[in-house]
Amino acid sequence: MKNAIIIIVAVLLFVAASCLNTYKGCKNMPEQLIGTGEIIDNALIDSDEPFDIFLIDEYQVLSDERLIINSDSANIYHLRVSFDSGITFNPIDFSKYTVLGNYAEGACRAVFDRHVTKNIEQQKYIYKINVIYCGMCEKLEADMNFILIPKIEDGFSVEFIVESERW
Secondary structure (H helix, E strand, O other), rough: HHHHHHHHHHHHHHHHHHOOOHHHHHHOOOOOOOEEEEOOOOOOOEEEOOOHHHHHHHHHHHHHEEEEOOOOOOOOOOOEEEOOOOOEEEOOOOOOOOOEEOOOOEEEEEEEEEEEEEEEOOOOOEEEEEEEEOOOOEEEEEEOOOOEOOOOOOOOEEEEEEEEOOO
């Protein structure tokens, strides 16, 4: 019985340590960036609704969503943009920009590496997210990965890809 208690305590300590990101595997994770490629790299997207409510209330819908928001009427989440590191947020000018959203998740600690490429020959944009995660706990890092790109041209489609990589 004493050995069983020691084993259970050891397992619990290991799980707790991984959730706290205290072991060396999570310490050298890459930094979170807005994105690369066609993504406007100084544009932060936020909602005038609290994101905790936004994600919890809409979790079932958002977990399968890939969003292309090209107009004020399609902007049902009231997304806004900041070009000054989040100091001020303004309405998005949908005559110039498109917002893409691609739900992704990872365990314990996750970094979402976002990249958008434009393929003129195939007339499509490819929005790829590589989820880099570490840890062994059941805590979930999730994000809608909203990004701003130049206005999508008529006739172009968007392909969404999510891949995961354990750090």
